[in-house]
Amino acid sequence: MMTPFNSNGLLLLAGLCCLLPRTKTDYHEGVYNDSNIDKFQCRKVALTISNVSISLYKEMAQESRNGNILFSPLRVIAALSMLSMGDQSNASQHILEALKLNKTGLPSAEIHKCFQYLLWPILHPPQSSLLRSGSSMFINQDINLLDEFLEGAKKLYLSDVIPISFTDSRKAKAQINNYIMKKTNREILDIIKSLQSDTSLVLVNYIIWNAKIISNFNCKFVKMEDFHLGHRNSIKIPMVNSVDVYHLFRVNDLFSMVLIYSHSQSILIYFIVPDKGRMRAAEQRLTYPHFRRMVQKLSLRMVKVHMPELSLSETHNLESVMNLLGINYVLSNDHISSVIMDDKVENPSKVISKVVLTFDDKGAIPSSTSCLESSTWANVPLFQLNRPFLIFIQDSDNYAPLFLGRVVHPRN
Missing domain, CATH: 2.30.39.10 (Alpha-1-antitrypsin, domain 1)
Known part of the structure; x- marks a missing residue:
C-alpha cells in the first residue's frame, strides 16, 4: 500500500x-494591508514583468548560446523602474515605456506602489527563510538627490541609500563590497570589480536562494x-x-x-x-x-x-542587459541625472544585479x-x-x- x-x-x-515561507499573518503584514494598493492592478505589473523577462531571456540566449543564464526578472526590472522616479523631464516615461510598464494603463505613481507590493515578500521574509534579497544604492555624497526620488527609493523600492565618496575609487569599491558582504553573510564577495573615481551612483540588487532537496x-x-x-x-x-x-x-x-x-x-x-x-x-x-x-x-x-545538486551564480551589469533590448538610452547619464538628482551630472553610473541559486542535499x-x-x-x-x-x-x-x-x- x-x-x-x-x-x-x-x-x-x-x-x-x-x-x-509566509504564514497567513506574515503575508498580510505591512504593505499587504495597504488599502491604497490595488492588488489586481499590481498583478498586471507582474504579468508585464514576466512578458518582458522572456524577451530579455531570449536576447541573453542569443548572446550566450551554450552557457548558463540566470537572473531575477523582478529584481532587474525593479532596479530600472526605481530609476524612473522623478518629474524633472520625460525620462521617467521613457524608462516605463522601455520596460513596457506603460501598457498596464496605470499612472506611474501606481506602478511604483505595485513594486512595493511585489517586492515586500522577498525583502521581508521570516528570519528562518533561506531566501535573502536586497537593494543598496551608493550615491556620491556631494550630490543632492531629489526628495521624491529619495523617499520613493526607501519606501516603495525598500532600498538602502548610502552616501559615499568616490574620490578614492579603491576605497569606495572596498566600502561597497564590504557592505554587500555583510548584508549577505559573506555569500556575495567582491560584487564590484572595478570603479571609476568620478562615479556618481552605484545601485546593487541581489537575491540569494539556498534550497535543500528532501x-x-x-x-x-x-x-x-x-x-x-x-x-x-x-x-x-x-x-x-x-x-x-x-x-x-x-x-x-x-x-x-x-x-x-x-x-x-x-x-x-x-x-x-x-x-x-x-x-x-x-x-x-x-x-x-x-x-x-x-x-x-x-x-x-x-x-x-x-x-x-546545483551551485549557480550570475552577475549582470544592467546597462548591458538593457542594451540587449535596444533601450540603452535608459541608463544614460542625462536620463539618470534628470530623474533622480537636483543638478545635471555627467559622471558615470553603475547598476549591478547578482543572483545566487543553490540546490543541495x-x-x-x-x-x-x-x-x-x-x-x-x-x-x-x-x-x-x-x-x-x-x-x-x-x-x-x-x-x-x-x-x-x-x-x-x-x-x-
Whole structure:
C-alpha cells in the first residue's frame, strides 16, 4: 500500500518551503494591508514583468548560446523602474515605456506602489527563510538627490541609500563590497570589480536562494551520475534520487517535458527539459503564456526524480542587459541625472544585479539506495534532470517572476 502523503509538504523540493515561507499573518503584514494598493492592478505589473523577462531571456540566449543564464526578472526590472522616479523631464516615461510598464494603463505613481507590493515578500521574509534579497544604492555624497526620488527609493523600492565618496575609487569599491558582504553573510564577495573615481551612483540588487532537496517519503539518496552537457560531453555530478508528488506533463510545442513543484504558500517552480537537441527551438518558441497554460495542466502524481545538486551564480551589469533590448538610452547619464538628482551630472553610473541559486542535499538524512527499487514505486514515472534545462520560479499569489534561467552546467 502506498504511503499516504502529507499535504503540508508534498514535493521533492519541500525544503524550498523556505523560499518564501509566509504564514497567513506574515503575508498580510505591512504593505499587504495597504488599502491604497490595488492588488489586481499590481498583478498586471507582474504579468508585464514576466512578458518582458522572456524577451530579455531570449536576447541573453542569443548572446550566450551554450552557457548558463540566470537572473531575477523582478529584481532587474525593479532596479530600472526605481530609476524612473522623478518629474524633472520625460525620462521617467521613457524608462516605463522601455520596460513596457506603460501598457498596464496605470499612472506611474501606481506602478511604483505595485513594486512595493511585489517586492515586500522577498525583502521581508521570516528570519528562518533561506531566501535573502536586497537593494543598496551608493550615491556620491556631494550630490543632492531629489526628495521624491529619495523617499520613493526607501519606501516603495525598500532600498538602502548610502552616501559615499568616490574620490578614492579603491576605497569606495572596498566600502561597497564590504557592505554587500555583510548584508549577505559573506555569500556575495567582491560584487564590484572595478570603479571609476568620478562615479556618481552605484545601485546593487541581489537575491540569494539556498534550497535543500528532501523527500517526504523518506526515499532519497545521492549518487554520482552523468550530466550531459551536449556535443557528446558529460560530467559526473552528485545527483539526488528521490520520489515525491509533482505535476508532470509534456508540452509538445516546446518539445519538452515539464515538472512543476507547487507549494501551498503559493510558490511555483517550473523545470523544463527539452528533447535532446531541441533546447534552441524551445527557447525560440517560449512565451510567457506558455507558463499560464501550464498552470491549467496541474495534476499531482507520484514521480521518481533525479535532481542535480546545483551551485549557480550570475552577475549582470544592467546597462548591458538593457542594451540587449535596444533601450540603452535608459541608463544614460542625462536620463539618470534628470530623474533622480537636483543638478545635471555627467559622471558615470553603475547598476549591478547578482543572483545566487543553490540546490543541495547537505544536512539531510539519506536513505537506502534500494528504496527506489521497492515495489511501491515500480510503476512510478521517472523524470531526469540530466541534461540542460530551463528553470522558472514564480510567486503565484501575485505572479511575480523571481528567477528565470537556463542550466547548462549545474556547477558553474
